[in-house]
Amino acid sequence: MSAELGELSDLYQEVILEHSKAPRNFRKPEATNRHAEGYNPLCGDRCSVYLDVENGAIKDIGFQGSGCAISRASASMMTQALKGKSKEEAAKLFEEFHNLVTGDPEAMKNAADLGKLAAFGGVSKFPARVKCATLAWHTLQSALEGKEDETVSTE
Amino acid sequence: MTAVAHPVVLGPLSREASPKSAPGLDLAKIRGDFPILAEHINGKRLVYLDNAATSQKPRVVLNAIAHYYEHLNANIHRGVHTLSVRATEAHDAARKTVKRFINAADTREIIFVRGATEAINLVAQTYGRKHVGAGDEVLITAMEHHSNIVPWQILCEEKGAHLRVAPINDRGELLLDQFEKLIGLRTKIVAVTQVSNALGTITPLSTMIEMAHKRGVPVLVDGAQAVPHMPVDVQALDCDFYAFSGHKVYGPTGIGVLYGKRALLEAMPPYQGGGDMISSVTFEKTTYNVLPYKFEAGTPDIAGAIALGAALDYISGIGMDKIAAHGQDLLAYATETVGAIPGVQLIGTASERAGVLSFVLDGVHPHDLGTILDREGIAIRTGHHCAQPVMERFHIPATARASFAVYNTREEVDALVGGIRAAREVFQ
Numbered sequence: 001m002s003a004e005l006g007e008l009s010d011l012y013q014e015v016i017l018e019h020s021k022a023p024r025n026f027r028k029p030e031a032t033n034r035h036a037e038g039y040n041p042l043c044g045d046r047c048s049v050y051l052d053v054e055n056g057a058i059k060d061i062g063f064q065g066s067g068c069a070i071s072r073a074s075a076s077m078m079t080q081a082l083k084g085k086s087k088e089e090a091a092k093l094f095e096e097f098h099n100l101v102t103g104d105p106e107a108m109k110n111a112a113d114l115g116k117l118a119a120f121g122g123v124s125k126f127p128a129r130v131k132c133a134t135l136a137w138h139t140l141q142s143a144l145e146g147k148e149d150e151t152v153s154t155e
Numbered sequence: 156m157t158a159v160a161h162p163v164v165l166g167p168l169s170r171e172a173s174p175k176s177a178p179g180l181d182l183a184k185i186r187g188d189f190p191i192l193a194e195h196i197n198g199k200r201l202v203y204l205d206n207a208a209t210s211q212k213p214r215v216v217l218n219a220i221a222h223y224y225e226h227l228n229a230n231i232h233r234g235v236h237t238l239s240v241r242a243t244e245a246h247d248a249a250r251k252t253v254k255r256f257i258n259a260a261d262t263r264e265i266i267f268v269r270g271a272t273e274a275i276n277l278v279a280q281t282y283g284r285k286h287v288g289a290g291d292e293v294l295i296t297a298m299e300h301h302s303n304i305v306p307w308q309i310l311c312e313e314k315g316a317h318l319r320v321a322p323i324n325d326r327g328e329l330l331l332d333q334f335e336k337l338i339g340l341r342t343k344i345v346a347v348t349q350v351s352n353a354l355g356t357i358t359p360l361s362t363m364i365e366m367a368h369k370r371g372v373p374v375l376v377d378g379a380q381a382v383p384h385m386p387v388d389v390q391a392l393d394c395d396f397y398a399f400s401g402h403k404v405y406g407p408t409g410i411g412v413l414y415g416k417r418a419l420l421e422a423m424p425p426y427q428g429g430g431d432m433i434s435s436v437t438f439e440k441t442t443y444n445v446l447p448y449k450f451e452a453g454t455p456d457i458a459g460a461i462a463l464g465a466a467l468d469y470i471s472g473i474g475m476d477k478i479a480a481h482g483q484d485l486l487a488y489a490t491e492t493v494g495a496i497p498g499v500q501l502i503g504t505a506s507e508r509a510g511v512l513s514f515v516l517d518g519v520h521p522h523d524l525g526t527i528l529d530r531e532g533i534a535i536r537t538g539h540h541c542a543q544p545v546m547e548r549f550h551i552p553a554t555a556r557a558s559f560a561v562y563n564t565r566e567e568v569d570a571l572v573g574g575i576r577a578a579r580e581v582f583q
Contacts, residue, residue: 008530012523012581021582043522044539044552066552068520069582126526 010122011129012069015077020069023076025083029060038065038139038152040131045071049139057086063139068132070123075136077116087144093117094137100124101133179477186562188213188469199532202567207352207380207511207558208536209402212466216406219465223458230454232431246457249464250447256467257397258388259414263446266420267460270411271379272302274398275346277413277450278375279306281423282396283344289315292341294372296321296329296358297548298351301541303377307346316343323548327354327503335366342367345374349381353542353554354503355486355511357381364393373419379403383560384482384509386475389414401459405560406466410459413450420446427452470561478561482510485559489568493557496575502554513540513554516575519582521555527578533571 034051045067052060061082063075078097082090097117099107103124111118123133142152186192189211194201203211223245229238231246247262254262268274283306287293293307297320304318311318319342321334338345345367350357360376367374373395378387382399389397397414401407415423425432425443429452434442443449470478489512494501498517516524525537536556539546546552557571 008527008581011526017582042538044543044546045522046552068522070523129522129526132522 007122007125011126013119013122015116015119016073017069019073019076023063023072025062025076025079026064027062028064029062031060032062034143034146036139036143036152038135038142040067040071040135042131043068045132045135047071047075047136047139049075049136049143051140051143053087053144056088057084058082058090059084063136067135070120070129070132071135074120074133077119078136078140081115081117082140090140090144094141097137098134101130180473180481180561182562182564185473186564188215189562190214190217192562196532196534197530199530202531202533202570204557204559204563204567204571205534205536206383206560206563207403207540207556209408210383210405210560211562212405212407213469215469216462216466219462220407220458223461227461228458231457232448242457245461246455249460252464252467253412256387256471257382257412257414258390260390261417264414264417264420266413266415266447266450267455268398268411268413268450269409269456270400270402271377271398272306272400272411274396274411274413275303275375275377276306277426278344278346278396278398278415279310281426281450282373282419283307283310284314285424287311287314287316287343290341291316291343292319292339293317294319294321294334294337294342294345294367296334296347297323298327298329298354298356298358298542298545299346299348300352300377300379301543302379303346303348304544317341320544323356325549326505327351327356327545328505329356329358329363331359331362331366334363338367338370338372342370342372345372346377347374348377348379349387350378350384350509350511351503351542351545352380352511353540353545353556354505354513355508356503356505357385357507357509360392360394368393380510383470383478385479395419401463401466404463404466405470406463407459410456410463412463417446420450425452426450429453431455473561479509481561482559485563485565485568486510486512488565489557489559489571492568492572493575496572496579498579499575502549502551511556511558513556515551515554516579519578521553523582524555524575524578527581528571528574531570531574531577533567533574535571 028050029052031052032050034053036049038047047065050062061079100111101120101123111121120133123129138152191211227241227245229242231243250262250265253265307318319337321337322330349360364374375396376394378397378399383404395416399412401410432444432449432452434444500515502513521537528535538553
């Protein structure tokens with residue numbers, strides 16, 4: 001991206017654009033035992049997260065819904081990062097991810113530890129977009145806590 | 156950090172050029188009246204196209220607020236001291252200005268409120284609670300803002316009444332025959348917008364009011380999006396209530412107007428209780444004050460009312476007919492140029508529209524478009540525009556909305572078009 005768009009290239013990194021166009025695990029897995037609905041009333045974005053949790057570990061994960069490039073890419077990359085992880089690892093990753101997108105200096109320094117998710121570091125320069133990046137994660141948290149019938153809202 | 160593969164180069168945006176078009180308006184002078192238009196956002200000159208959310212304020216309005224606090228500030232209607240007299244006179248003068256602006260018959264018909272939302276809630280909670288009972292109906296349209304839906308839902312829920320919704324077609328136009336059929340024996344009030352905030356549709360208000368009045372049903376008009384764009388004459392419309400917000404018509408936030416026909420207002424119970432709205436209070440009995448004070452409990456936003464008066468004087472000075480013509484010219488130009496961008500679908504293509512261009516862009520979510528435009532200093536609204544039922548009607552979660560004001564130019568529309576094209580390239 002050219003310099004004209006400046007910080008935009010930090011927000012819309014290639015990996016994020018690629019995931020938003022071709023999201024991974026964009027499906028409802030055949031076997032699921034946890035599920036939650038996420039909703040951002042500000043922009044109307046919706047996100048359903050489906051989990052198959054076995055022995056405290058995420059055996060399978062998928063998502064569906066409609067949203068902006070940031071929210072779709074975030075959901076897609078989240079599902080990739082969490083497959084096979086324990087509930088505790090997932091919670092820890094969410095915390096680190098949240099710190100990253102809200103511009104926590106420590107998290108920014110250690111961004112590389114987050115692997116591909118480090119691409120979301122640019123979101124911290126766009127405070128209005130933090131909710132887009134975290135919608136899937138909030139929904140995941142709700143699904144893991146077993147709040148089946150509750151729509152989690154970013155508001 | 157990894158860069159996106161396709162370089163995006165925005166064409167030169169000639170925002171500094173002298174504004175063209177605009178029949179009879181000195182746009183350069185008008186733009187100079189609005190200090191905030193000199194702001195730079197992300198290094199770019201601000202292009203403010205979110206006027207349906209709130210308009211910017213001319214210097215005369217900012218000065219009116221400062222002048223009030225520097226020279227007049229005192230509580231109204233109570234002091235014998237000079238400042239209180241000055242403040243009361245200025246507040247009364249603002250009410251006269253509003254009366255003139257919407258051509259009400261009487262200043263007593265002008266109630267100052269916080270905004271259109273409070274105006275509608277006031278009518279729902281006073282006229283509505285008195286006249287709407289179990290099994291009765293309130294009729295609205297499918298293109299109302301949440302502020303003209305929820306107050307009626309609250310009322311209907313409390314009373315066991317039903318909310319009826321007149322449908323719209325795919326262009327965003329009201330189905331007038333359906334509307335007429337929905338006015339029934341149980342309809343106690345009709346509440347309709349004059350201009351849709353999400354679609355820009357101008358409703359056939361005179362005909363609608365005639366239809367309702369034939370059946371003896373009063374009509375409340377949500378004029379929040381109409382007042383900035385066209386001359387409004389409440390007597391010619393013959394509407395029973397008319398609500399609008401000051402901040403969308405170049406005035407400050409926190410002040411708005413409810414117009415009501417005097418006979419209706421006289422017969423309505425008060426809204427809130429407190430000081431100013433009473434003539435006498437004992438623990439046994441309170442006598443309510445006369446209009447308009449009956450509906451203005453507590454110390455009002457005195458500076459806000461005075462500044463709203465300054466805003467209305469300002470646009471009256473330019474001329475509402477000229478402002479309307481300029482708005483129509485910009486909207487037509489934007490409809491043509493934005494509509495010509497590949498992948499753009501306009502949402503709301505009614506034959507008569509004002510102020511608002513709502514659209515979706517294939518492959519680019521409105522939120523992403525909003526961020527990309529913001530980097531170019533271009534402010535638009537993205538989302539459901541507090542009109543979720545409208546979004547549902549068109550099966551979309553959100554739209555991007557550009558909305559215009561007296562100070563906008565064709566060059567700014569060109570900047571918008573450039574920004575949308577750039578966004579398409581990012582997401583190609």
